[in-house]
Amino acid sequence: MITTIGVWLLVVSVAAIVVEGVVAAVWGVSLAKRSVALSERVQSERALIEADLERLRAAIEETKRLWRPYRRVLKWVRHPLAIALLQSYARRRAGAR
Numbered sequence: 001m002i003t004t005i006g007v008w009l010l011v012v013s014v015a016a017i018v019v020e021g022v023v024a025a026v027w028g029v030s031l032a033k034r035s036v037a038l039s040e041r042v043q044s045e046r047a048l049i050e051a052d053l054e055r056l057r058a059a060i061e062e063t064k065r066l067w068r069p070y071r072r073v074l075k076w077v078r079h080p081l082a083i084a085l086l087q088s089y090a091r092r093r094a095g096a097r
Contacts, residue, residue, distance in 0.1 A: 067074065076082055
């Protein structure tokens with residue numbers, strides 16, 4: 001009697017291990033498929049980002065090239081004293097209204 005219980009417990013445990021193995025295999029295949037799809041999506045998005053980044057770099061270069069004649073003026077305008085002076089004028093204009 002005790003021996004048959006042990007055999008049945010062994011059969012049930014082997015069946016449980018087989019079921020868990022099948023579930024793990026199905027889950028692994030599903031995970032692999034989703035991983036491949038996600039990887040493809042990331043690659044396509046990366047290509048779009050690289051294209052946008054290249055356009056941004058070109059725009060920045062063009063902006064630098066266009067502002068080159070005005071570098072000295074920009075240097076003066078960005079000075080903290082010039083900024084404070086412009087803010088002072090803005091406050092006076094706002095207070096006069």
